[in-house]
Amino acid sequence: MRVILAPMEGLVDAPIRETLTQVGGIDRCVTEFVRVTHGMLPPRVFYKYAPELHNHSLTRVGTPVALQLLGSDPEQMGLHGLRAAELGATQVDINFGCPAKTVNKHKGGCVLMREPELMHEITAAVRRAVPDQIPVTAKMRLGYDDRSMGVACGQALEAAGASEIVIHARSKVDGYKPPAYWEEIARVREAVSAHVIANGEIWTVADYWRCREVSGCADVMIGRGLIARPDLARKIKASQAGEDIADMAWPEAVALVREYAEVLQGWLEDRYVTGRIKQWMNFLRQGFPEAEALWPKARKIREVAPMLACLEQGALPNADRGQAA
Numbered sequence: 001m002r003v004i005l006a007p008m009e010g011l012v013d014a015p016i017r018e019t020l021t022q023v024g025g026i027d028r029c030v031t032e033f034v035r036v037t038h039g040m041l042p043p044r045v046f047y048k049y050a051p052e053l054h055n056h057s058l059t060r061v062g063t064p065v066a067l068q069l070l071g072s073d074p075e076q077m078g079l080h081g082l083r084a085a086e087l088g089a090t091q092v093d094i095n096f097g098c099p100a101k102t103v104n105k106h107k108g109g110c111v112l113m114r115e116p117e118l119m120h121e122i123t124a125a126v127r128r129a130v131p132d133q134i135p136v137t138a139k140m141r142l143g144y145d146d147r148s149m150g151v152a153c154g155q156a157l158e159a160a161g162a163s164e165i166v167i168h169a170r171s172k173v174d175g176y177k178p179p180a181y182w183e184e185i186a187r188v189r190e191a192v193s194a195h196v197i198a199n200g201e202i203w204t205v206a207d208y209w210r211c212r213e214v215s216g217c218a219d220v221m222i223g224r225g226l227i228a229r230p231d232l233a234r235k236i237k238a239s240q241a242g243e244d245i246a247d248m249a250w251p252e253a254v255a256l257v258r259e260y261a262e263v264l265q266g267w268l269e270d271r272y273v274t275g276r277i278k279q280w281m282n283f284l285r286q287g288f289p290e291a292e293a294l295w296p297k298a299r300k301i302r303e304v305a306p307m308l309a310c311l312e313q314g315a316l317p318n319a320d321r322g323q324a325a
Helices: 014-021 043-049 051-055 074-086 101-105 109-114 116-129 150-160 182-191 205-215 224-228 232-240 250-264 270-284 289-298 304-312 318-324
Strands: 003-005 028-030 065-070 092-096 136-140 164-168 195-199 220-222
Touching (some): 014 051, 043 051, 043 074, 074 092, 092 116, 101 109, 109 116, 136 150, 182 205, 195 205, 205 232, 220 232, 250 270, 250 289, 270 304
Parallel strands (some): 092 136, 136 164, 164 195
C-alpha cells in the first residue's frame, strides 16, 4: 500500500510538500508540471518546480519526489526528460491528465487522450532518453470527451515503457464532479501489466478502502483529500494495521499552515502568501469545522500576520463544537 501526494497546480508546491510529508504516511510526491514547448528550458525552471533536486529528489524527511513534464512534442519531451535526469530527477512523470482549458488548447494534458498514438510517441521518446534505472511514469484520466479511452491509452503508455500509470477516475468532461468511476480504473488495470494507481474522490479512510475494493488498486494518489485532511495518509496507513488513530486537531493544522507561511514569506510578497493560505484553508473547511467557522472572516484578510492570528482563534464555542461532532 502506497499513498502518493498528487500534483495540484498553484497549490502543491515544494513548501506544502515539505509540510505535508512531515505529518507522515505519504510515500511519494509529484511536482506541478514543467511545461515543455519548443526550446530547452534552463535548469532554474526545473529547480523552481522541484527544489528537491538539490536534495537527491527527496523532501527533508526523505520522501521521494517525481518531476512531472507536460507537453506534446516527443523530441522536446525526450530532451527535457534527459535534462531532468541529469539534474537529479529519480523519476520522470508525464502529465496526460490536466483538464485545464488553457493547457488543453495548447495540446497538453488530457486532450492528448484523443490520440493514444501520440501518447505512445511522447512516452517512448522520454523512455529512450532517460537512463534505464530511472522510472518513467504517467498520469491520465479515463478519456477526454467521455470515459471510453482508458484502456486504449493505458495500453499505449504500457507499450511505450511507462512502468506506472496513475488514473484519475473521470474524463475531462466530468471535471471534478462526483462520483469517481473507480470501476473504470479496474478495466484498465485488467488490460495492462504496468502498475496502476487509483486517483480521485478519496477524502476519508473509508473512501480509500472502497476505492481499493472497486478498482483493485492498493496504491492511491490523493490530492484534495490530503489538503483537506493533512493526516489522511497517516490514518490510511494505520487502518492497514487495524488501528484507528485520533484525527488531527485544529491547533496541529494551524501549526502546519504557520510553517508553510513562514517558508513562503522567504520568496513571495505577503499578499501572495495570504492567497496561498486562503487556498489551503478553503480545502481545510472540508476537514475541520473550525476552518468552516472562521472562513467568512479569514477570506477578507489580506496580510499574513492577521490571517495566522485569525486561524489561532479557531476554537469553536462549546455549542458549535457539539454540533460539529
